[in-house]
Amino acid sequence: MDFADFFPVWDKLKESERESLTASAANRRFPKGSVLHRGSSECTGLMLIRSGQIRAYTTSAEGKEITLYRLFERDICLFSASCIMNSIQFDVTLAAEKDSEVTVIPSEVYKSVMNASAPLANFTSEVMASRFSDVMWLVEQVMWKSFDERLAAFLLEEANIEGSDTIKITHEVIGNHLGSPREVVTRMLKYFADEGIVKLARGSIEITDAERLRALAE
Amino acid sequence: MDFADFFPVWDKLKESERESLTASAANRRFPKGSVLHRGSSECTGLMLIRSGQIRAYTTSAEGKEITLYRLFERDICLFSASCIMNSIQFDVTLAAEKDSEVTVIPSEVYKSVMNASAPLANFTSEVMASRFSDVMWLVEQVMWKSFDERLAAFLLEEANIEGSDTIKITHEVIGNHLGSPREVVTRMLKYFADEGIVKLARGSIEITDAERLRALAE
Numbered sequence: 356m357d358f359a360d361f362f363p364v365w366d367k368l369k370e371s372e373r374e375s376l377t378a379s380a381a382n383r384r385f386p387k388g389s390v391l392h393r394g395s396s397e398c399t400g401l402m403l404i405r406s407g408q409i410r411a412y413t414t415s416a417e418g419k420e421i422t423l424y425r426l427f428e429r430d431i432c433l434f435s436a437s438c439i440m441n442s443i444q445f446d447v448t449l450a451a452e453k454d455s456e457v458t459v460i461p462s463e464v465y466k467s468v469m470n471a472s473a474p475l476a477n478f479t480s481e482v483m484a485s486r487f488s489d490v491m492w493l494v495e496q497v498m499w500k501s502f503d504e505r506l507a508a509f510l511l512e513e514a515n516i517e518g519s520d521t522i523k524i525t526h527e528v529i530g531n532h533l534g535s536p537r538e539v540v541t542r543m544l545k546y547f548a549d550e551g552i553v554k555l556a557r558g559s560i561e562i563t564d565a566e567r568l569r570a571l572a573e
Numbered sequence: 574m575d576f577a578d579f580f581p582v583w584d585k586l587k588e589s590e591r592e593s594l595t596a597s598a599a600n601r602r603f604p605k606g607s608v609l610h611r612g613s614s615e616c617t618g619l620m621l622i623r624s625g626q627i628r629a630y631t632t633s634a635e636g637k638e639i640t641l642y643r644l645f646e647r648d649i650c651l652f653s654a655s656c657i658m659n660s661i662q663f664d665v666t667l668a669a670e671k672d673s674e675v676t677v678i679p680s681e682v683y684k685s686v687m688n689a690s691a692p693l694a695n696f697t698s699e700v701m702a703s704r705f706s707d708v709m710w711l712v713e714q715v716m717w718k719s720f721d722e723r724l725a726a727f728l729l730e731e732a733n734i735e736g737s738d739t740i741k742i743t744h745e746v747i748g749n750h751l752g753s754p755r756e757v758v759t760r761m762l763k764y765f766a767d768e769g770i771v772k773l774a775r776g777s778i779e780i781t782d783a784e785r786l787r788a789l790a791e
Binding site for chain 2: 413415416417419421423440441442443444445469470471472473476477479480481482483484485486487488490491492493494495497498499534
C-alpha cells in the first residue's frame, strides 16, 4: 500500500511535495487496546491506516465515553494532527480496536505541504467533511433515536465489521460505544434475548433474528 | 463591509480570483423567520453574513429540531454551499432569527476558485473546522449534560446575544433549540422560577439570579 492509495490527489502534488511527505513518514504498530492519540494536547501527526481498526471517541469529565466514528484500512486520521488547523477546538481520543499498522506523517510537514498545495488542501477538506458527516449522523442518532434502535444499529454494524453473527464484546464496551451505562445495555440486551432477537453468552452476543434487529434499527 | 472583512486570506488571492468572487456575488435580504437554505438538495451558495443572525439546525423525520450553531455578522455560512464538497453528507437548515443581510457567492464560482487556490482552500477548511467544533460542543452537551444544565447555558447565551436579562422567547422555540419537547422546557422553567432563578411572563423570561444560572451551566 503506498501513498497514492491514501491520497487520490497524489499525482497532482509536485515532486518535491511528494518527497517531503514520504521522507518524513514513519511506520508504527499499535497493538489492540493501545491509545494512538489523546485529546488536543498531542499533535502526533496525520495517520494513514495501513491495517487494523481505530476507534475515535470523546470522553466526559467523569470518564464516560461515546464513539464518534471508526477508521479502517485506507482511511486517514486527521484529528491526530489537529494542530494543522487552528479552528479544531475539540478533543478526540483514538484507540486501536485491533492490532493496527499506521504510517504517521508529522503534523508540521503535512501542514507546510497543505498550505502550499491547493489539491492537498481541498483533499484534506474532503476528509474533514467526511468525519463531520459521521458526527452529524451521531447527533441525529442520539437526538432522535431511542436506545433500543441505537443498540440494534450498533449490533448490526459490529456483525457487519466482523463478518459474523456472533459478536465478542462485553456490555461495558457497548456502553462506551453508545455513551450509555453498562446496566442500560444489559437491560436492553436481556429484553432482546427474551424476544428471541439475540442469544447471550459470557463475553459474546449471537444475533438470532437479524431481520427484526434491522426493523428495529430503521 | 467588504470581502476582505470576511476572508483574511483576501490579499493572498490572485486579482482574477478576487474578481470572479466579487463579480458573481449578490446581496440578499432575509426577513426574520425566513428560511435561507434547506437540506442538501439546494446548493444556494456561500453566504457572507453582513448583518443579522442565522440559526443552523437539523430536523428529525417527525419535524423535531435542534440548533447546531448560530452565525452572526462577519460569519461565513459554508453549508448553504454544501455541494462544493462531495463528502458533506448531511442536511442543515438555515433560518434568519433576525432580519439579515447576506452576500451570496454562487457555489460553482466559489468551488472553482477554491479548487485552484491553496489559501482559499485552507481558509475554507478552517471555517469548516470551526463549525465542526460547534457541533462537537453540542455532542458533549447532549451526551454529558443534564437538561437543567443545558437550559441554563441556553438562557445565558440568549441573554448575552440580546444584551439583556429579559429574553423574549416562547417555550416552544427553546424546545426547538435544545431538541426537547415544549412540556419539558415549561416544567424546568417552572422549577427555575420556584427557585427564584428566573421570572416568567407571557412570551418572555427574566433572569433574576444569573449567578445561580451560571453555577448550574458549569
